[in-house]
Amino acid sequence: MTPVEPKVSRRGLGRLGAAAATIAAMGAVKAATTSAAAAPPTGGTIKVGILHSLSGTMAISETTLKDVMLMLIEEQNKKGGVLGKKLEAVIVDPASNWPLFAEKARQLISVDKCAAVFGCWTSVSRKSVLPVFEELNGILFYPVQYEGQECSRNVFYTGAAPNQQAIPAVDYLASENKVKRWVLAGTDYVYPRTTNQILEAYLKSKGVAAEDIMINYTPFGHSDWQNIVASIKKFGTAGKKTAVVSTINGDANVPFYKELGNQGIKATDIPVVAFSVGEEELAGIDTKPLLGHLAAWNYFESVDNPDNKTFIDTWHKFTKNPKRTTNDPMEAHYIGFNMWVKGVEKAGTTAPDAVIDALIGVSVPNLSGGYSAMMPNHHITKPVLIGEIQGDGQFNIVSQTPGLVVAQEWSPYVADTKDLIGDWRAPMKCGAFNVKTGTCTAGKKA
Amino acid sequence: MIRLLTALLFVLSLSSGSARAQDADDAFQALASGSFDQVRTGVAQLVASGSPRAAPVITALQAGKLYASSDHALFIKQDDDSFVDAATGAPAPDVMASGVKPVRLNNAVRGAIDAALGALQLFAPDPAIRLQAADAVFTAHDPAALPALKKALATETDTTVKLHMQQAQAAALLVSDDASEADRLAAVGVLRARGDLDARGFLSSLSDQPPAVATAAATAITSIDRMLQLWGLAQSVYYGLSLGSVLLLAAAGLAITFGVMGVINMAHGEMVMIGAYVTFTVQQALHAYLPAFYPASLLIAVPLAFLVAGLVGVVVERSLIRWLYGRPLETLLATWGLSLVLQQAVRSIFGANNRDVDTPAWMSGATQLGGLTLTWNRMYIILFAILVLAALMAALRYTSLGLRMRAVTQNRRMAAAMGIRTPWIDALTFGLGSGVAGMAGVALSQIDNVSPNLGQSYIIDSFMVVVFGGVGNLWGTTLGALTLGIVNKFLEPVAGAVLGKIVVLVLLILFIQRRPRGMFPLKGRAAEA
Numbered sequence: 001m002t003p004v005e006p007k008v009s010r011r012g013l014g015r016l017g018a019a020a021a022t023i024a025a026m027g028a029v030k031a032a033t034t035s036a037a038a039a040p041p042t043g044g045t046i047k048v049g050i051l052h053s054l055s056g057t058m059a060i061s062e063t064t065l066k067d068v069m070l071m072l073i074e075e076q077n078k079k080g081g082v083l084g085k086k087l088e089a090v091i092v093d094p095a096s097n098w099p100l101f102a103e104k105a106r107q108l109i110s111v112d113k114c115a116a117v118f119g120c121w122t123s124v125s126r127k128s129v130l131p132v133f134e135e136l137n138g139i140l141f142y143p144v145q146y147e148g149q150e151c152s153r154n155v156f157y158t159g160a161a162p163n164q165q166a167i168p169a170v171d172y173l174a175s176e177n178k179v180k181r182w183v184l185a186g187t188d189y190v191y192p193r194t195t196n197q198i199l200e201a202y203l204k205s206k207g208v209a210a211e212d213i214m215i216n217y218t219p220f221g222h223s224d225w226q227n228i229v230a231s232i233k234k235f236g237t238a239g240k241k242t243a244v245v246s247t248i249n250g251d252a253n254v255p256f257y258k259e260l261g262n263q264g265i266k267a268t269d270i271p272v273v274a275f276s277v278g279e280e281e282l283a284g285i286d287t288k289p290l291l292g293h294l295a296a297w298n299y300f301e302s303v304d305n306p307d308n309k310t311f312i313d314t315w316h317k318f319t320k321n322p323k324r325t326t327n328d329p330m331e332a333h334y335i336g337f338n339m340w341v342k343g344v345e346k347a348g349t350t351a352p353d354a355v356i357d358a359l360i361g362v363s364v365p366n367l368s369g370g371y372s373a374m375m376p377n378h379h380i381t382k383p384v385l386i387g388e389i390q391g392d393g394q395f396n397i398v399s400q401t402p403g404l405v406v407a408q409e410w411s412p413y414v415a416d417t418k419d420l421i422g423d424w425r426a427p428m429k430c431g432a433f434n435v436k437t438g439t440c441t442a443g444k445k446a
Numbered sequence: 447m448i449r450l451l452t453a454l455l456f457v458l459s460l461s462s463g464s465a466r467a468q469d470a471d472d473a474f475q476a477l478a479s480g481s482f483d484q485v486r487t488g489v490a491q492l493v494a495s496g497s498p499r500a501a502p503v504i505t506a507l508q509a510g511k512l513y514a515s516s517d518h519a520l521f522i523k524q525d526d527d528s529f530v531d532a533a534t535g536a537p538a539p540d541v542m543a544s545g546v547k548p549v550r551l552n553n554a555v556r557g558a559i560d561a562a563l564g565a566l567q568l569f570a571p572d573p574a575i576r577l578q579a580a581d582a583v584f585t586a587h588d589p590a591a592l593p594a595l596k597k598a599l600a601t602e603t604d605t606t607v608k609l610h611m612q613q614a615q616a617a618a619l620l621v622s623d624d625a626s627e628a629d630r631l632a633a634v635g636v637l638r639a640r641g642d643l644d645a646r647g648f649l650s651s652l653s654d655q656p657p658a659v660a661t662a663a664a665t666a667i668t669s670i671d672r673m674l675q676l677w678g679l680a681q682s683v684y685y686g687l688s689l690g691s692v693l694l695l696a697a698a699g700l701a702i703t704f705g706v707m708g709v710i711n712m713a714h715g716e717m718v719m720i721g722a723y724v725t726f727t728v729q730q731a732l733h734a735y736l737p738a739f740y741p742a743s744l745l746i747a748v749p750l751a752f753l754v755a756g757l758v759g760v761v762v763e764r765s766l767i768r769w770l771y772g773r774p775l776e777t778l779l780a781t782w783g784l785s786l787v788l789q790q791a792v793r794s795i796f797g798a799n800n801r802d803v804d805t806p807a808w809m810s811g812a813t814q815l816g817g818l819t820l821t822w823n824r825m826y827i828i829l830f831a832i833l834v835l836a837a838l839m840a841a842l843r844y845t846s847l848g849l850r851m852r853a854v855t856q857n858r859r860m861a862a863a864m865g866i867r868t869p870w871i872d873a874l875t876f877g878l879g880s881g882v883a884g885m886a887g888v889a890l891s892q893i894d895n896v897s898p899n900l901g902q903s904y905i906i907d908s909f910m911v912v913v914f915g916g917v918g919n920l921w922g923t924t925l926g927a928l929t930l931g932i933v934n935k936f937l938e939p940v941a942g943a944v945l946g947k948i949v950v951l952v953l954l955i956l957f958i959q960r961r962p963r964g965m966f967p968l969k970g971r972a973a974e975a
Contacts, residue, residue, distance in 0.1 A: 055793065059793065063798050188944045217942060223894040224689050224692070226685040226688065226821070230819070233643060234643060237647030238647070239647060239648075239650035240651070258823075261811075262810060262821040262822070264811070283800075285802060286802055289810075388551075398482070
């Protein structure tokens with residue numbers, strides 16, 4: 001290449017700098033207006049932190065959760081707030097950047113003095129803020145299904161633990177579809193790895209041979225599924241009914257399902273049950289090739305009962321969009337927020353220690369027609385629903401557990417954790433109590 | 447499996463009329479019951495009853511157009527949203543959409559429907575439907591289908607359909623109780639000749655066979671496996687070519703902006719993303735205003751994506767890049783910032799969610815070539831990549847703009863002295879590269895998510911391809927893309943997708959250490975500069 005003489009003048013560079021500064025300033029102004037808009041004019045308020053990514057890769061999932069929190073807070077304020085005070089939302093944007101999550105969490109607790117924080121989606125973001133919440137004694141409500149193996153005093157897990165999602169789904173396939181051969185496919189990070197470790201141990205305990213389990217990991221955002229789908233197809237020709245248990249992260253599912261469809265694998269041949277595909281993800285997909293594939297959640301938008309109908313109507317009105325879908329983590333925030341309100345009213349204060357103690361045993365309606373209760377292990381009871389994907393992007397509920405399932409925060413199928421339990425009531429007050437040795441392992445924190 | 451094919455036997459041998467009517471009534475009751483198990487038996491019963499309404503009702507059920515009222519009456523929704531009575535086919539004008547609910551399906555019911563329709567359609571006039579039916583019967587392999595198959599085979603004229611029916615017959619025969627050993631051995635032979643994964647799957651599911659048949663089945667499986675292994679190699683090459691064509695499309699634009707102009711353009715991926723969003727917008731617009739042209743949406747999107755992304759490229763060059771020529775580090779930072787700005791802009795306009803870009807019917811599915819499965823969308827993308835590459839090369843070689851571009855990049859001062867307006871050529875070259883990236887976006891919208899992050903997943907790969915192939919050389923880019931694609935697809939089954947990617951990266955680094963200018967470095971004075 002020929003060298004190009006530098007053409008930029010000092011003035012030009014200055015202009016460029018000015019432009020950059022303008023962009024930065026615009027960002028700042030935008031941030032300022034959001035928090036101003038959220039602040040009600042009254043005096044005595046209780047601040048509620050919302051720690052969800054509004055930009056970057058996770059914005060796709062987390063923006064909705066910010067919106068649902070704003071709706072819940074607005075509804076609560078219409079009912080007169082909590083303890084006679086109005087609630088005020090403090091929104092921060094951790095921008096899908098894990099260390100930034102910790103920084104923003106610190107800001108929410110020590111600068112903004114939030115009484116509780118609702119936030120995080122990925123496990124790595126939760127792990128990033130965990131030390132902050134424990135150090136500053138904050139309260140975090142975490143709304144997403146996760147791999148378990150954690151029980152912190154300062155975190156309330158309103159999403160599903162593996163036994164509230166993965167294991168019932170596997171049981172359904174084994175009993176309804178007589179599945180004997182299993183493909184555990186996942187994205188390569190902590191949630192799929194831990195879940196698959198638990199599932200593998202569970203399947204083996206049920207007598208599934210090692211050669212009937214295939215485990216496959218792919219990078220984030222994997223889009224070329226050709227030979228993985230081909231090998232799944234091949235794995236399915238050993239004369240036994242085969243199913244795929246997918247912990248593939250949201251985005252990579254679309255090309256995965258498309259490839260399944262193109263290679264002619266139908267749900268009646270090899271069904272796929274997914275743990276990260278909900279209404280929100282399906283909204284961006286042509287669902288024809290997905291017909292009949294399954295998902296396991298604790299809530300579906302298609303749940304038919306009055307509470308859910310009211311919730312959906314309020315959501316459509318709040319977002320002024322009659323097509324916005326609802327999903328499982330939104331329900332988790334709905335439950336978590338109502339629990340927090342009840343806990344604060346029970347404690348009569350927003351002081352963290354009192355609220356943390358008061359929250360255990362609180363029970364509020366969930367949206368699938370029952371009540372969910374906060375257990376001493378800071379996880380909640382939930383029904384487990386299995387749905388088949390329909391042509392319209394909704395789920396057809398084909399199975400529901402008869403009762404509520406209590407979360408196992410420490411998996412009994414993993415050797416290291418099978419003797420552990422978490423119980424934050426006095427006198428135990430321990431997140432990882434070893435019932436064999438009678439000691440609290442891993443300190444009093446988790 | 448279901449006993450519906452036993453029932454089919456009844457149909458063919460004709461049972462008494464009144465019993466049939468009774469059966470049909472029972473079947474309709476079961477279909478309206480709302481329980482999956484009953485619906486499944488209802489499907490079987492309905493076929494068994496031999497009612498002439500069986501085919502339309504089951505087809506409607508499959509399409510989700512069968513509705514049940516609260517008092518268990520069944521109606522079929524027509525294309526014009528009116529309803530007809532399912533049992534009689536008479537119009538039912540007083541049925542309201544609000545008063546009926548669709549009959550729900552699950553996978554078990556769907557399987558029963560496939561098998562039922564297969565049995566019903568073995569005698570359909572259209573050979574394509576008969577072929578589907580034969581395959582459905584093969585999947586169900588119910589021995590009760592044997593008489594029907596025999597009858598269908600006797601009248602079948604189409605050789606392909608006949609072959610598939612014979613295979614279905616062989617499968618059903620092997621699981622029946624009363625076939626002779628000789629027949630069984632012959633059946634294993636038929637399936638061995640079929641030689642695909644389905645045949646392998648069926649053969650390995652066999653149990654309780656006479657020893658000679660079991661041995662024959664085992665040998666057949668080994669032979670099929672050996673054949674499949676050979677085909678597997680060819681299949682991997684195809685996968686590699688397909689991945690390579692995607693890489694090539696993504697990198698072709700960069701080969702211009704980075705390879706020819708030397709601009710480290712981190713916002714290249716965002717041009718691809720813009721192309722994908724143009725496709726989405728075109729589809730939405732066509733859907734709303736010109737539904738007749740909807741099937742051609744991708745063809746319309748290609749030139750539009752080129753123009754939009756190209757225009758964005760020209761604007762970017764004029765407003766940002768031209769101030770930074772010769773300063774790679776600043777260019778890198780500025781374009782990286784630009785990529786974030788573009789992503790957030792798209793996120794603000796279209797929302798953070800993925801956008802639904804439809805795949806036209808002619809791009810879905812696959813065709814079978816021997817043991818190869820060739821998916822249509824990938825085939826079209828390979829073809830599209832070849833066309834784009836050819837057009838790009840032709841543009842550089844045969845147009846006056848191409849001539850000027852080459853002149854400017856080879857010797858800027860001389861070109862300027864000859865009267866070429868070099869700044870404008872810079873802008874147009876950058877626009878060309880961006881436009882090609884936009885066209886790649888149209889193709890990628892078919893295989894990947896249309897989201898603001900689309901471009902990010904391709905930027906690293908694109909740079910890898912361009913550097914590996916030799917900067918400034920389109921042939922090098924092509925060969926680089928195909929090599930990386932094929933190596934990746936051969937490594938993936940061995941090492942896994944994650945490790946495979948790492949291995950490729952390490953190999954690439956080692957290669958660049960030995961040959962810093964890539965596979966095909968530019969020679970001559972231009973390269974020294």
